[in-house]
Structures are given as structure tokens and as C-alpha cells.
Amino acid sequence: MNVIAAVKAYVVKMTEESEPGMKVLLMDKETTSVISMVYGQSEIQQKEVFLLERIDSPNYANSTGLRYLKCLVFLRPTQQNIEALCAELRNPKYGAYYVYFSNIIAKADIKLLAEHDEHEVVKEVQELYMDYLAVNPHLFSIGLPTCMNSLSWQQGALQRTVQGIISLLLSLKKCPAIRFQANSGLCKDLGTRIDEVMSKESSLFAFGQSSQPLLLIIDRRDDPITPLLNQWTYQAMVHELLTINNNRVNLSNVPGVSKDLSEVVLSAEQDSFYAKNIFMNYGEIGQNIKQLMDQFQAKAKSHQKIESIADMKSFVETYPQFKKLSGNVTKHVTVVGELSAMVNKHHLLDVSEVEQEISSQNDHSSHLHSIKKLLSNEKVRNSDAVKLVMLYALRYQNHSSNELTGLVEALKKRNVSERLLRNIVNIMEYAGSHARQSDLFNVENAVKITKRFIKGLSGVDNVYTQHKPLLHETLEELVKGRLKDHLYPYIGNHFSGAKPQDVIIFMVGGVTYEESLTVHTFNKNYPSCSILLGGTTVHNSASFLEEVEQATRNVPRRHTRNIRNIKFD
The missing domain is CATH 1.25.40 (Serine Threonine Protein Phosphatase 5, Tetratricopeptide repeat)
Incomplete structure (x- = not known):
């Protein structure tokens, strides 16, 4: 189970199955994020995609279009998008439209589109199940920063999460048994709704499975730690200290950063150094960057002493040609340099x-x-x-x-x-x-x-984590067949009784990159079992506390009344 591979396969299908020739890719805000998580703009352009447009952009509404181009439409099947697409088809900007929806579309909406296609420009309508963000091969997100109000599902968040998970299951061709955390009403509600959709759309879920997968729904509230x-591992550390937003890191506040490094992309699909170091700890990353710089120094015949991250930054500034030869490493020197500065300063x-x-x-x-x-x-x-x-x-x-x-x-x-x-x-x-x-x-x-x-570079002593997420213990119980039924009961009639080989863990309230590392490690240690992790979002501590604040808004203090003399004036 590899979510990046699944999304990439759909993008290839979308860009290569239409007629050859230059194309425009018309998306909405969310499908733009879906594509950008797995493909850079230059990679998309290599697939004869001449232009990227947003159907929800005011500028697009006022543009004239080019009738000789074909238009690939990739949208979420929302009411707003259906209405916008109907308006587009009434006055088409392009000669032919190949329409792809990221999830199941209602038959009534297809009929509505057909009624508005007066110029008969629509050549194809398909469902390509990409209604989630593929973060790592084993990690996905629904992209909801918060999902609760008053410790219950936010309006719209439950439906969006159901849609995201249904899309994920269809993209991976899995029809799972569903288990949920017994004490969590949110988990039960989500599992029940997913089961209802799977039953309603049973023809879509009629896969020839050799063994039944498992979808285990758990609650972030069980592990707030x-x-x-x-x-202290690279991806997790960058997210905690600098924040990763759809593979992008804003470095514009870093003192002295060059304009072209004010925002950098960290994608394991497009960056081999990042791919190799994503789960490495702080000291090892520094060592690995130093090795690359040592190789360049040998080529540049430089004898400048490099012992610390500060020395690296100085070296990069002194040798501008290094930037041309190793732009990727320059990016990581800048990122690790800022991490190092924050670690020391605070x-x-x-x-x-x-x-x-x-x-x-x-x-x-x-x-x-x-x-x-x-x-x-x-x-x-x-x-x-x-x-x-x-x-x-x-x-x-x-x-x-x-x-x-x-x-x-x-x-x-x-x-x-x-x-x-x-x-x-x-x-x-x-x-x-x-x-x-x-x-x-x-x-x-x-x-x-x-x-x-x-011990890494001089001045970099990395305390390696003693802490293991609660998820580690849950996975150990699961892979050994010891997860208790009364704590994680089943929903519906999908239970086969066999030990699952494919397991999808979904956490209501968001996951972390530390838990992603836990799953990565389990997949290495238990090769007969494939584990996928997802959540409503991927948190760092700041976003988690925003989630907690939103979730507890208007909640009376039932469990903290015994904390006395704490006034919040």
C-alpha cells in the first residue's frame, strides 16, 4: 500500500489517456494540493500540460481561453465545483474537456453537466479516487486543520473525512473490516458512516481480495503526549520548528536568506537527499550534509575548515558556484542551519x-x-x-x-x-x-x-528519543493478534476472522511525523504486514494546540474544577 504511487498512477492515467497534444489542467484549491504533493510543476509540464488553472480563481473567470487546447478538468465533486463547471461548459474556453472527479459523483450531477454541455465539448467523465493528500508512501492526510467543536465533529468535517477515506480505499482497491476505539463517539460515527457508504456502493468495493484488510479508527485524545x-528526526523536526505545509517550508523570516530560498519544497519524490534523510536524526543529517560538502570541497580544491553548521553556511556564501552545482544541498544547509540556530537559541x-x-x-x-x-x-x-x-x-x-x-x-x-x-x-x-x-x-x-x-557535528549533541507513541503499543498488539475486541470493536458484517495483512490506521484529530516514523519502522520490522497511517491532518505542537483550543471551545470545565487558584482573567 503506497499512497504516493496510487495518486501518481491516477495522474499518469489522466494526462496520458486523453488525445495527444498540449493541454490545460483545470483544478480547484484542494485538487491542486493533491497534485502538488506528488508532482512538481516541471514534471507535470513534461506530460504535455501547458498551463495550470484554478476554476475557483477570479482571474480564470475573466480569462479568454484557447479553443485549440484540450482541457483536463480535475475537481472535487462538490456543489460549488459542479456549478462552476456547468458555467464553464455553457461558455467553453477550450475545444475539448476530459473531466475527472476526485471521488464518487452523484448521477444527478452527471446529468446536470450533460444538460449544460450544449456545445458537446465533454469527451469523457471519470472518477479518479484522489481525495486525500499523499504525504509519505505510508502516510496520508485529509487536510483538515481542525475537526472538532465542543468535543464533537465539526459541521462538514465528518462528511469530508468519510469522503477522503472512501477515496483512499477505492484508490488502493481495499474493502476492509472496520474497528474503532470503543470509548470514542467520533471514531464510532466515522466508522459507521464509512460502512454505510461501502454498503451503498458495494459494486465499487467488489475487489478480489486474497485476505481482508483492516481499517482501525483511533482518537488523538488517547495520546495527547x-x-x-x-x-529530532529530519521531517518531524522541520515540521515542529519551521512547519511543513503541503511539502513547502516558509524560510522568509530566516535572517539573510536569499530570495530564491524564501520558500523551499521538501519532497522525497523530487529530492534524493531528503528521501535518504527523512527519518534520520539531527546529528546524522548534519554528518550527511558535511559529506556532500566535503566532496564539493575536494572538487573546488578548497581547504576552508568545516566543522559546524555555521561553517557550512559560511562556505556556501563564500562559494556561489557551489549553489549552482548543488542547489539541493544549499537548501538543506539553510534549513538545517536554521534548525540548529533555533535549537541553540531556545x-x-x-x-x-x-x-x-x-x-x-x-x-x-x-x-x-x-x-x-x-x-x-x-x-x-x-x-x-x-x-x-x-x-x-x-x-x-x-x-x-x-x-x-x-x-x-x-x-x-x-x-x-x-x-x-x-x-x-x-x-x-x-x-x-x-x-x-x-x-x-x-x-x-x-x-x-x-x-x-x-554525536554529530561539533556543537550538535542530539538527545535521541526515549518516548514511544501510544500507537507503537497498539500496533504491537495488532500485529500479534492481541488487540482486544471490547476495546476496539468491529462495525458491520465485514469481519472475516483472519489476521489482516494490510492495515490502515486512521486517527481522528490528526497524526504526527513521530507516528509516521513508528509505522515506517513497523513496516520494516514486519515485512509480511503492510501498515498505512492517516489522519485528519499532520500536526506539530502549535497546530495541535490550535486543534485542542477549537475542540474545547464552549466546553464547561467538568474535569478541571479541582485545579484551584488558577484564574484566567
Whole structure:
């Protein structure tokens, strides 16, 4: 199961099955993102696509078009898009239209399009199931930044998620048994709706499967720890500190960055260095960049000493021809240089070490002391200080010596904003012990964990993660056939009883790149089992806290009333 390969195959079908000749590709906002996740613009142009247009752009409505060109239309089958396409067909800008929808389209909508095709320019209408974002080969997203209001599904978010997962299943030709997290109404609602669509569209799901796949739907609220932690593998670290948005990273705020590096694309499909280093840890990435630079230095006969990331940046600026020869590496030097600067400036190694200890060990007095020490450090960002207190609140929620009130007072002395302080209550209402089905803080596992340090370049000591996401434990139970039916019951009549070889995990409330790494590792360690991970979005800690804030809006404080003397004026 490879979602990037599935989407690429559909794009090839769309661009190559129409008549040869120059074409225009007409998309909407969401289908533009779907395509850009797997193909660069230059790659699309190699498929005789002369022009990319957006049907929802005001500029497109006023354009004249070129009648001698063919138009490939790739849209989500929404009411808005159907109306826009009807208007387009009434006054066609191009000579022929090949229409592709990213999901199942209603027969009534096809009839409506036929009625508006007065000039008979539509040559073909097909469903190509690409209604999701293919992030990594084993990772997909629906692209919903938030999905909850008052701890229930947002209006429209449930339907959009159902559509995305149905599209995914059809693109991979899977008709799965469905299991869901028993204590989560959101998971049950999603599983039920997916089962209803699969039954209604049973002819589309009539695949000749040698074994029955499994769709397991779980809730982000069961593991609020993973999205709060600093990350140390390349993709996860870039997302946490710089934010990856549809494979793009905005570097315009980096001091002295050149104009052509103000936004960079990080795509494993288009960037071999990124593909090789996506799951490497911080120190290893630095070493790998240094090796490439050493090779260039040998060619350039330069003897400039390169020992740190700062030396790399200086070297790149000194040798402009390096940029021409190795633009890709220049990009990564810039990205890693900014990561390094942020790690040092905000004492993130110190912060991360304490985060890891809180998430992996049970030692109240030691953790309390470590947090207080970091809260008194002015170099530590307020956002990191608050996350440390959140981790403390989640782990020691029911501890007899809980000192959350004192920690909040320490945050107030740092002039932490009211919004950040309120997030401490929000996270407890969202994912306190009342909301969790699993034993998130399994003390027994702590003794098995050892701390590893990876030494990279000078000045780069990377604390390797002790923490394992809850997903790791869930997957271990699943692949060993020990996942309990009463905790993860089945929906519908699709259960075959056989151990699944293909497993799709979907997390309501978003996944993280740390969990993506977990799945990548499982796929390597259990080659007989293929695991795919998806979520409503891919979070870093900032986007996760926005999700939590949105999800708990208008939720009364039922589970945090015992947290006294914490006023949010």
C-alpha cells in the first residue's frame, strides 16, 4: 500500500489517456494540493500540460481561453465545483474537456453537466479516487486543520473525512473490516458512516481480495503526549520548528536568506537527499550534509575548515558556484542551519530531555525540580515552558503531591499569555485521564528505556528519543493478534476472522511525523504486514494546540474544577 504511487498512477492515467497534444489542467484549491504533493510543476509540464488553472480563481473567470487546447478538468465533486463547471461548459474556453472527479459523483450531477454541455465539448467523465493528500508512501492526510467543536465533529468535517477515506480505499482497491476505539463517539460515527457508504456502493468495493484488510479508527485524545514533544528526526523536526505545509517550508523570516530560498519544497519524490534523510536524526543529517560538502570541497580544491553548521553556511556564501552545482544541498544547509540556530537559541536540547523524561518515566519530585529550573531560564520560550507544564499536568493529574497551581504561578511570572495558560485547562478537558481508553503512562515500560546520545557535528549533541507513541503499543498488539475486541470493536458484517495483512490506521484529530516514523519502522520490522497511517491532518505542537483550543471551545470545565487558584482573567 503506497499512497504516493496510487495518486501518481491516477495522474499518469489522466494526462496520458486523453488525445495527444498540449493541454490545460483545470483544478480547484484542494485538487491542486493533491497534485502538488506528488508532482512538481516541471514534471507535470513534461506530460504535455501547458498551463495550470484554478476554476475557483477570479482571474480564470475573466480569462479568454484557447479553443485549440484540450482541457483536463480535475475537481472535487462538490456543489460549488459542479456549478462552476456547468458555467464553464455553457461558455467553453477550450475545444475539448476530459473531466475527472476526485471521488464518487452523484448521477444527478452527471446529468446536470450533460444538460449544460450544449456545445458537446465533454469527451469523457471519470472518477479518479484522489481525495486525500499523499504525504509519505505510508502516510496520508485529509487536510483538515481542525475537526472538532465542543468535543464533537465539526459541521462538514465528518462528511469530508468519510469522503477522503472512501477515496483512499477505492484508490488502493481495499474493502476492509472496520474497528474503532470503543470509548470514542467520533471514531464510532466515522466508522459507521464509512460502512454505510461501502454498503451503498458495494459494486465499487467488489475487489478480489486474497485476505481482508483492516481499517482501525483511533482518537488523538488517547495520546495527547506525542504532539506536544520536540522532535529530532529530519521531517518531524522541520515540521515542529519551521512547519511543513503541503511539502513547502516558509524560510522568509530566516535572517539573510536569499530570495530564491524564501520558500523551499521538501519532497522525497523530487529530492534524493531528503528521501535518504527523512527519518534520520539531527546529528546524522548534519554528518550527511558535511559529506556532500566535503566532496564539493575536494572538487573546488578548497581547504576552508568545516566543522559546524555555521561553517557550512559560511562556505556556501563564500562559494556561489557551489549553489549552482548543488542547489539541493544549499537548501538543506539553510534549513538545517536554521534548525540548529533555533535549537541553540531556545535551549531545546535541555527542554527536550525533560520532556522525554516526563513522558517516559515516573519520578514526580525529579520532574518537578527539572521543570522549575527550566521555567526560571529566560532563554526557554514561553510555548515550551507551557508544554512542559501540560506534560506534568497530564502525567501527574491524580498525584497526591500535584503542584500544578505553583507551576502556573511560575508561568504567570514569566508573563505567559492568557491564551497559552488557558491551553493547560483545555488539554486536560480534551485528553485528561477521563478521556483516555489506554494506559498512556505505563510505568512498567519505563525500565526498558535507555537514553542514547548521537554525536554529530561539533556543537550538535542530539538527545535521541526515549518516548514511544501510544500507537507503537497498539500496533504491537495488532500485529500479534492481541488487540482486544471490547476495546476496539468491529462495525458491520465485514469481519472475516483472519489476521489482516494490510492495515490502515486512521486517527481522528490528526497524526504526527513521530507516528509516521513508528509505522515506517513497523513496516520494516514486519515485512509480511503492510501498515498505512492517516489522519485528519499532520500536526506539530502549535497546530495541535490550535486543534485542542477549537475542540474545547464552549466546553464547561467538568474535569478541571479541582485545579484551584488558577484564574484566567
